[in-house]
Amino acid sequence: MKPFDYIRPERLGQALSEGAKPGSAYLAGGTNLLDLMKTGAARPERLVDITRLPGLDRWEWGKDGGLRIGAMVRNSDAAHDPDIAAAFPAMAEALLSGASGQLRNAATMGGNVMQQTRCHFFADPFSPCNRRAPGAGCAAQGSDRRGFAVLGGSDACIATHPSDLCVALAALDAVVEIAGPEGLRETPLTDFHLLPGTGPEGHTRLAPGELIIALRLPAAAAGFRHHARYLKLRDRTSFAFALVSATALLRIEDGVIAEARLALGGVAPKPWRATAAEALLQGARPDADSFARAAEAALQGAAGHDAKITLAKRLAARALTQAARGTPARVPALPGSVHSGETAHV
């Protein structure tokens, strides 16, 4: 690991001025950054530890039922809180489908939004990677595309965004609160991550020195709580990144879909909100035909791996079907698993 200086500010203003200095990286839970520093994929000269900044490790409910979650809230605390899980069950299921118990105790909500792709060429400093070393090329282009983007990729990069949480946040219309040298600003989560285009090295809209301080879930997002699922296909049922995942949210009134939200994970370089599918579902009956048409629309234009595209369509339809049946009373024993509720194995 490359040597670095370590700074642990106790005030936000101090953290921001330290973070703006060249070569700085913010350290929160460290589960992604330290890992990349060990491989040499991340080489910060200064770590600015934000774990002691006041006020970032809690959440608060708005009077209208919206929720503001501080960036340093640990994934496990957000997922296990009964009120959060009741209002935003798909987010709780997404969180609990990710990583392991140990990692969720360390990882933070802000850090999850900031996490880097798990493309193994990105993590390996001996492979060409435009995201890590602009202009070096992309080793993934010539490989089996199963683990890579089928939507939103480019000749420069086809890495997928690995987050489960962000797929739920995208569907829930979450807002990212950002502090920086110029003050506070905010952006919708769906605009926060960038598609690679010709320059994949900047994967978010954060300017140097800027820091996520909170995530906000609007009150309207709790309106989907009765019909919400997060499903995730992966190579083993637990502790694996998504091959394909889907958040499906429905509001059903008088047997008709009043409003639908659908977001996909594992298929694109950013959490993929499927707005065309949502438009098709509005006013439709919550049945197999509607969901199949929505799934087709969600994968419109996808290319690169036919079997993965088929899987994604089926998972999207399945997530919508399960959401229509109703949110489980409790996050299933195997969160995100298509086997939940069945005896998958004994």
Place this chain on the structure above:
Amino acid sequence: MSHTLNLTINGTAQEVTLDDPRVTLLDLLRERLHLTGTKKGCDRGQCGACTVLVNGRRMNACLALALSHDGAEITTIEGLAQGGELHPVQAAFIEHDGMQCGYCTPGQIMSAVGLIAEAQAGADPERIREGMSGNICRCAAYAGITAAVLQATETLTEEAERA
């Protein structure tokens, strides 16, 4: 520049001075404090062999920067047995043969202690398996591990009810 940090490790307060901020909690425990019960498997957060309790919560010591945990209370496998008596999770692992080669066992046991404290899995074997998925056992002693965690959950619940 050297950095000083204070940790309470298995109940004993310790002041440690580091000449390099790169030291992980795992390397601090093993290489500097010679608490080698905590194992280094993958060193990437993927296997769980390094699991310890940080302020009562299970974490991967390999992905924890020691300096970032200044002031924390750390419990390692060496700190579980009290007065020569095994912790109920340790006893259950022996009784149910929850190991073969034993390398992952300290991490499995610390993870199980953390899992039971989280009180999310209860006595549901499926939730226990899911909750323990951050600990890989190359010998695949999973059936014994699940049985051990189930029994320890019962024992600890009964103890808590008596207290």
